[in-house]
Amino acid sequence: MTSTDSIRVLLAEDQSMVREALAALLGLEPDIEVVTQVARGDEVLAAARATPVDVALLDIEMPGMTGIEAAGQLTAELPGVKVVVLTTFGRPGYLRTAMEAGAVAFLVKDAPAAQLAEAIRKVLAGERVIDPTLAAAALAGGANPLTDREREVLRVAADGSTNAEIAAALHLSQGTVRNYLSTAIQKLATRNRAEAVGVAREKGWL
Amino acid sequence: MTSTDSIRVLLAEDQSMVREALAALLGLEPDIEVVTQVARGDEVLAAARATPVDVALLDIEMPGMTGIEAAGQLTAELPGVKVVVLTTFGRPGYLRTAMEAGAVAFLVKDAPAAQLAEAIRKVLAGERVIDPTLAAAALAGGANPLTDREREVLRVAADGSTNAEIAAALHLSQGTVRNYLSTAIQKLATRNRAEAVGVAREKGWL
DNA sequence: TGTTCGGCATGACAGATGTCATGGGCCCGG
């Protein structure tokens, strides 16, 4: 793009009303133009290939693929596109994985709307934009203490599966599942699997 | 208001970015004006008293008070205000309680944005607006099969409390708690409390 | 007035869950 053209934005968000509202909001900015909208994570890459964009604005929770996975695809295939991740929850764990996936900005939806356009301009200027509150929480909250296996087991347990079902799903023995769950419960300082799932969700560790 | 003035709207939604984006969207309509914005359910009534409005657009999930509770307050105190409930999830149970609280429209956020302005005009003309898909689901899904007590117990169990903690919280015996949970699990056709909580959440019965 | 339904409780029992001790295999870094 040349400096006189407006910034071309790809907007990915599954809830139509929110997506179109955000488009309306960005449409008020004279130097920003939303050129593509998609409602699914797995449509992001194709849309970015079809229509050149400068910035991709991605929600995390989407059908088909999370915005973080889509960010990974985008930065791998179209490294020129700046990725901004926009999400409902300030899960510290999300921030880390989003950054690892190549995002250059991370915003939460309860930040003032003015920050959105501002962030888009900043990332295009090469800056990184991270909510300071969230950055602090991510540093303080520390990294995910769970091992890969513990996380997998907890994820399957999250929807109410019994130990036997988890064992079958992951090709483990029931006793092993119990052990992983037990260590996860201790690491998260909770009393049972339900609480552990809750805490892991809150932190974005699940 | 006279027929030549624009429609005055109160907008209640906790996530600033979404709220301001919706305001921007409605601002594009020549006959609609968002005159008040609040971020908490418990600020709705005061805001509506301070600034006369024709329509209140309420999100359900908000700090302080749910949009449904706020709807109840509004229709009790300011019956002239038409209440539109706007929410993320099309939980059939929510629809029912929202209507009982006096709402005249119920929209989900993944409906097209155009429906929002349209709904506002319709409710002002005395119509009710309900997403047809959701209305069908509410009728098909039927009413909440849980008794008051079962619901209370399930709600406390939802965050991972143990039977003893639930019993203490509700001043019941542990055996009674187990019985209520047992019947709730059966009514929801699930195999344990975790699944029961999931199903109840999905349906808006919690 | 009886019957039914929801709320509340107890006791007993099987099965699920959480903890602990223990041990083997693997890979990586010192």
Add this chain to the structure above:
DNA sequence: CCGGGCCCATGACATCTGTCATGCCGAACA
């Protein structure tokens, strides 16, 4: 090469959870 961490597993144990049978009370209702 050795230690430490993660992975996987077993067996034993205490506790928690879910189910069932049974009973009492009060309110609603025909």
